[in-house]
Amino acid sequence: MGILNWxxxxxxxxxxxxxxxxAELTERVLGLSPRLRLVPRYEKRLGPKVGIALDYARDLxxxxxAPREASVAAWDSDPYIxxxxxxxxxxxxxxxxxxxxxxxxxxxxxxxxxxxVLGMAMTERRTLGVALQGDVMRVDxxxxxxxxxDHQVRICARTDSALREEIARRMLDQLALQGLANIAADRTxxxxxERELGLLKTRLRLLERQGAGMRSVLCGEGETxxxxxxxxxxQIEQNGRELGELGEQSGALERQLEALAEVFxxxxxxxxxxxxRLRLSRMNVLLPEASASPGDDLELLTARVRGDPPLVRTFAxxxxxxxxxxxxxxxxxxxxxxx
Numbered sequence: 119m120g121i122l123n124w125x126x127x128x129x130x131x132x133x134x135x136x137x138x139x140x141a142e143l144t145e146r147v148l149g150l151s152p153r154l155r156l157v158p159r160y161e162k163r164l165g166p167k168v169g170i171a172l173d174y175a176r177d178l179x180x181x182x183x184a185p186r187e188a189s190v191a192a193w194d195s196d197p198y199i200x201x202x203x204x205x206x207x208x209x210x211x212x213x214x215x216x217x218x219x220x221x222x223x224x225x226x227x228x229x230x231x232x233x234x235v236l237g238m239a240m241t242e243r244r245t246l247g248v249a250l251q252g253d254v255m256r257v258d259x260x261x262x263x264x265x266x267x268d269h270q271v272r273i274c275a276r277t278d279s280a281l282r283e284e285i286a287r288r289m290l291d292q293l294a295l296q297g298l299a300n301i302a303a304d305r306t307x308x309x310x311x312e313r314e315l316g317l318l319k320t321r322l323r324l325l326e327r328q329g330a331g332m333r334s335v336l337c338g339e340g341e342t343x344x345x346x347x348x349x350x351x352x353q354i355e356q357n358g359r360e361l362g363e364l365g366e367q368s369g370a371l372e373r374q375l376e377a378l379a380e381v382f383x384x385x386x387x388x389x390x391x392x393x394x395r396l397r398l399s400r401m402n403v404l405l406p407e408a409s410a411s412p413g414d415d416l417e418l419l420t421a422r423v424r425g426d427p428p429l430v431r432t433f434a435x436x437x438x439x440x441x442x443x444x445x446x447x448x449x450x451x452x453x454x455x456x457x
Contacts, residue, residue, distance in 0.1 A: 140169045143287070147294040147378075151301075157375045164375060167382035171293055174385045175286040182391075182419065185233050185278055185435040188213060189442055197414035198434060201398055202238060202266045211452060212236075214444035216271035223440050231439045232274045233281040239268040240418070240432040247403065262404040264396065266432065281435065289389055296388050296424060297378035392420045 144165045148154050157163070186192070192199040193206035203209050213219055213234075222232050247261040273288065275281035381388060397405040397413045405413045423429040444452075 135169050135172050137165075140165050140172065143172060143290055144168050146287075147290060147382075150291075150294050151298055151374070151378075154371060154375050154378065157371050160375055164379050164382070167379040168290065171290055171382040171385040172286065175289040175389075176282075178289075178389075178391055179282045179285050182282070182435055183417075185281070185437045188236065188436040188438045197398070198416060200400065201264070201402055201414075201416060202236070202269070202434070204265075210442050210444055211449075212269040213271055213438045213442070214449060218272050219274055219438070220443070222274035223443065226276060229276050229440065231437050233276070233278050234271050234436055234438060235273045235281070235285065235433055236436045237268075237270045237272070237421075237431045237433045238266040240420070241265050241267065242404070264398060264402045264404055271438075278435070289385075290382075292423060293381050293385055293388055294378065297381035299425070300377050300381065301374045388424045390422050392422060394418045394420060 141161065144161060147164070147168060148160070154160060154164075186196055186198055188199055188209055190206045190209055193203060193209055194200070199209065203212065216234075219232060219234060223229065226232075241264070243263050243265065245261050245263055246258050247263075248257050248259065273281065273284055275284050394417070396416050396418060397407055397409065398416060399405055399411060399413045405411055418432055419434065420430060420432050
């Protein structure tokens with residue numbers, strides 16, 4: 119590497135965004151919860167964390183492989199497309215059924231192809247299959263087959279770079295949603311604690327009123343009531359401590375902004391991409407790494423998004439041609455054929 123190239127390299131930890139971009143993304147994030155704009159200096163408190171998340175998202179997306187061609191021809195030549203779809207015709211069907219892809223081509227009249235994210239559910243299934251062991255062909259060999267289903271195409275763009283930038287923005291949106299979910303959980307927790315506290319106090323008052331009447335005069339109050347009152351007071355104290363940990367209602371917006379900033383600062387714990395290496399036969403049978411059987415070595419990408427429930431999807435960046443889109447009538451014919 120020449121000295122000039124070395125000098126041009128970004129320093130470790132250097133930001134790959136500008137203030138204007140972060141400011142715009144911060145406003146985009148707060149569009150999901152506009153009341154947070156009432157917090158003093160919200161831009162300075164949230165903006166740097168949005169910048170951290172943006173750098174993480176772009177680094178993660180930049181590491182993804184180049185988009186693959188998704189077509190009938192690629193089903194024969196590309197081991198990834200072959201593994202993802204059960205038959206060559208299924209490639210066109212899956213993409214043609216995407217309403218988002220159709221809308222993209224309608225809006226981009228001159229685009230001859232679209233760059234998109236193909237999301238799928240990956241399933242492992244144990245079966246008994248046929249395999250050659252030594253010189254003997256056996257029909258009861260335990261095998262693991264890999265299948266891909268629920269093909270979805272939702273994010274589309276004109277170019278590879280535009281697609282990656284859109285994914286980064288969607289990641290920031292997801293982080294905002296996770297932050298709002300955390301805020302909602304805190305509010306729900308507060309509501310539960312406050313209702314519980316009211317019930318406990320009501321129960322304690324009832325017991326004390328019983329002791330203040332004729333029961334205490336006639337010595338009718340038993341050890342059970344005394345013990346229950348002690349437990350209730352302990353529960354009320356514990357409840358009060360938990361409410362105190364949530365803070366006062368007057369500072370709710372401040373805490374909500376802090377909770378949102380924490381999610382953006384720790385983006386890697388919310389969204390990650392795993393790379394799993396598999397060796398598959400042309401029938402999608404999982405082969406041992408050292409297997410001499412014909413197969414292809416694949417590196418599959420799996421996105422993991424924290425949530426309730428968590429989202430786990432295998433995906434690939436792809437290119438799909440406008441000319442390969444099936445007409446609505448062809449799709450209807452396919453649907454009738456499957457009935």
